[in-house]
Amino acid sequence: MRDLFPDDRERLSLDPGAVLLGGFALPVDRYLLEVITHVAETAPFRHLETPGGRRMSVAMTNVGRLGWVSDRHGYRYSPLDPLTGRPWPTMPPDLAALATNAAATAGFPNFAPEACLINRYASGAKLSLHQDRDERNLDQPIVSVSLGVDARFLWGGQSRTDRPRRVALHDGDVVVWGGPARLTYHGVDTLIESSHPLTGTLRYNLTFRTVTWARPRRQICIRARHRRPVGERFDTPPVLTGEEVKQDVRLDCTLPGMRHRESRSG
Numbered sequence: 158m159r160d161l162f163p164d165d166r167e168r169l170s171l172d173p174g175a176v177l178l179g180g181f182a183l184p185v186d187r188y189l190l191e192v193i194t195h196v197a198e199t200a201p202f203r204h205l206e207t208p209g210g211r212r213m214s215v216a217m218t219n220v221g222r223l224g225w226v227s228d229r230h231g232y233r234y235s236p237l238d239p240l241t242g243r244p245w246p247t248m249p250p251d252l253a254a255l256a257t258n259a260a261a262t263a264g265f266p267n268f269a270p271e272a273c274l275i276n277r278y279a280s281g282a283k284l285s286l287h288q289d290r291d292e293r294n295l296d297q298p299i300v301s302v303s304l305g306v307d308a309r310f311l312w313g314g315q316s317r318t319d320r321p322r323r324v325a326l327h328d329g330d331v332v333v334w335g336g337p338a339r340l341t342y343h344g345v346d347t348l349i350e351s352s353h354p355l356t357g358t359l360r361y362n363l364t365f366r367t368v369t370w371a372r373p374r375r376q377i378c379i380r381a382r383h384r385r386p387v388g389e390r391f392d393t394p395p396v397l398t399g400e401e402v403k404q405d406v407r408l409d410c411t412l413p414g415m416r417h418r419e420s421r422s423g
């Protein structure tokens with residue numbers, strides 16, 4: 158595929174708050190595929206139904222405390238896999254750390270993903286323009302990792318009717334969007350038949366999200382961090398006491414100006 162931005166893919170600004178980190182995950186692409194294979198053994202890929210009753214062409218599964226699901230009742234996050242009735246597989250700390258590092262590189266420190274939606278595209282699959290807006294916490298960015306076959310990412314605007322740009326996504330590319338770009342419309346153009354040494358004819362995408370956790374004040378964060386169970390440093394938000402939660406909620410509600418304060422990437 159002709160690369161639309163051949164000169165500087167290492168750090169390509171798409172918009173204020175949105176950046177493509179070319180090849181950021183390339184050194185760990187094999188590890189990522191191993192994780193996906195392992196996850197799919199307990200939480201198999203499936204084609205979800207849209208609320209309007211259409212079968213999605215992209216197959217999906219999840220890893221992490223919460224998983225994104227869709228059915229006749231709508232889009233939502235669930236702690237249980239509706240297919241098996243069991244919790245989604247636990248997010249490995251190294252996987253979460255990759256997302257945290259990518260977010261920090263893009264200018265969003267302290268990103269702690271609670272959910273990772275894994276998308277699998279066969280040739281002909283596509284994802285229509287949409288906003289990622291099912292998360293209660295929109296202060297945190299989305300971190301999106303590409304694996305395998307090339308895709309054409311559609312990067313639109315703040316309105317569905319804004320004409321999207323097409324951006325080539327290669328194996329190991331990571332796109333991060335947050336702050337003023339957090340609700341930008343985006344999608345993936347129909348996957349063209351092609352092959353990649355790692356994934357054959359398939360493309361995978363891992364999309365990391367913080368769903369519920371509003372980042373607390375710094376000193377609360379530091380205190381709370383001590384109570385994180387060993388080995389779960391990144392896949393669960395810190396455990397807050399009732400008082401800390403109250404402060405956290407108060408801050409979140411009374412200082413709306415602080416929203417999007419991390420929007421310095423791009």
Ligand SMILES: O=C(O)CCC(=O)C(=O)O
Pocket residue numbers: 274276284289301303310343344345362364
């Ligand atoms: O596959 C991609 O690159 C994007 C996926 C996406 O937008 C989503 O899962 O919400």
Ligand SMILES: [Fe+2]
Pocket residue numbers: 287288289343
């Ligand atoms: Fe999305």
